[in-house]
Amino acid sequence: MDFIDLKAQQKRIRSVINQNISAVLEHGQYIMGPEVAELEEKLADYCGVKHCISASSGTDTLLIALMSLGVKRGDEVITSAFTFVATAEVIELAGCIPVFIDIDSETYNIDAVKLEEAITPKTKAIIPVSLYGQCADMDSINKIAKKHGIKVIEDGAQSFGATHNGKLSNSLSDIGSTSFFPSKPLGCYGDGGALFTDDEELAVAMRQIRAHGQEKRYYHARIGINGRLDTIQAAILLAKMEIFPDEVSLRMRIGERYSQLLSNFDVVTPYIARENTSVYAQYSIQVSNRDVVAQKLKDRGVPTAIHYPIPLHKQPAYTERCKFTDLTVSESVADRILSLPMGPYLTEEDQDFVAKAVQEAVQ
Numbered sequence: 247m248d249f250i251d252l253k254a255q256q257k258r259i260r261s262v263i264n265q266n267i268s269a270v271l272e273h274g275q276y277i278m279g280p281e282v283a284e285l286e287e288k289l290a291d292y293c294g295v296k297h298c299i300s301a302s303s304g305t306d307t308l309l310i311a312l313m314s315l316g317v318k319r320g321d322e323v324i325t326s327a328f329t330f331v332a333t334a335e336v337i338e339l340a341g342c343i344p345v346f347i348d349i350d351s352e353t354y355n356i357d358a359v360k361l362e363e364a365i366t367p368k369t370k371a372i373i374p375v376s377l378y379g380q381c382a383d384m385d386s387i388n389k390i391a392k393k394h395g396i397k398v399i400e401d402g403a404q405s406f407g408a409t410h411n412g413k414l415s416n417s418l419s420d421i422g423s424t425s426f427f428p429s430k431p432l433g434c435y436g437d438g439g440a441l442f443t444d445d446e447e448l449a450v451a452m453r454q455i456r457a458h459g460q461e462k463r464y465y466h467a468r469i470g471i472n473g474r475l476d477t478i479q480a481a482i483l484l485a486k487m488e489i490f491p492d493e494v495s496l497r498m499r500i501g502e503r504y505s506q507l508l509s510n511f512d513v514v515t516p517y518i519a520r521e522n523t524s525v526y527a528q529y530s531i532q533v534s535n536r537d538v539v540a541q542k543l544k545d546r547g548v549p550t551a552i553h554y555p556i557p558l559h560k561q562p563a564y565t566e567r568c569k570f571t572d573l574t575v576s577e578s579v580a581d582r583i584l585s586l587p588m589g590p591y592l593t594e595e596d597q598d599f600v601a602k603a604v605q606e607a608v609q
């Protein structure tokens with residue numbers, strides 16, 4: 247059993263992928279070919295936002311987003327301590343100070359109540375992470391940010407396709423940032439990402455920053471990076487977009503089925519808030535004796551993963567450089583969290599097998 251089965255998906259669309267890649271080889275525009283613009287239009291339509299700017303990875307999209315806000319050295323950016331390192335990495339790379347706040351014990355996303363306490367005159371942005379496929383409490387976060395004149399970048403790397411009060415992830419704040427890393431809900435066959443905004447000025451800035459800050463050829467209006475999405479990856483994503491809505495439904499059904507199967511066992515299953523739907527980028531449960539349980543599952547042939555074992559304020563590269571408040575919940579969840587095999591093509595048989603193995607492992 248795979249932790250994420252990417253082969254089943256490829257089988258389903260292999261011929262379209264081959265055709266799309268062949269088309270790129272034919273026209274030869276490997277950088278910013280026509281597929282890139284076509285994809286951006288489709289992604290913007292899907293999310294219901296005015297502008298989509300594709301980019302080289304979900305890390306680069308976060309960096310481009312921060313740079314487009316004009317952050318300065320020493321500015322503070324608030325985010326979650328319980329996320330993939332990229333979210334905090336870009337804050338450092340942009341010269342800012344990461345301020346880690348704790349997560350909600352049920353959704354694992356930043357606690358909007360603790361957010362307001364962490365805001366200082368130096369706070370320039372908030373990067374809420376929509377972890378495991380479920381949006382953060384974006385409406386509350388936006389309200390607080392607006393009150394303090396702070397911008398919000400949703401790190402929607404794991405939540406593309408999820409909804410919050412009926413609106414799609416990545417369309418919920420000033421900027422939405424997602425990743426097309428192969429294992430993400432919408433993944434390509436390499437690195438990729440995309441930015442979303444309704445703000446014309448931010449869209450122009452992000453487009454320029456993505457390509458060396460270029461306003462026109464060899465005229466650099468601002469500092470930028472080499473952050474473009476490859477045409478071949480855009481061509482692959484176009485094929486995947488065709489089946490994405492179906493895959494979102496499959497993910498939701500499989501996620502909910504897991505929760506039913508595991509409901510009577512000694513584990514904490516994901517809590518999806520009333521205003522949200524989740525795409526279950528990960529299906530993560532909490533167990534005591536996590537490492538023992540993971541080993542037992544491994545012995546039965548069930549692969550697992552830990553997202554994430556060490557909160558970022560405890561990572562060697564960050565401890566001395568960040569600011570943080572009480573992170574009790576992040577620390578406790580990091581010790582107990584365990585992700586099970588998940589994906590739109592996980593069969594019921596495999597899922598039953600995983601559930602049984604979990605039952606035996608936690609007894």
Ligand SMILES: *Cc1c(COP(=O)(O)O)cnc(C)c1O
Binds near residue numbers: 305330404427
């Ligand atoms: C994957 C991920 C990223 C980074 O995306 P890459 O495309 O791998 O650079 C950022 N934030 C979160 C929450 C992620 O899961």
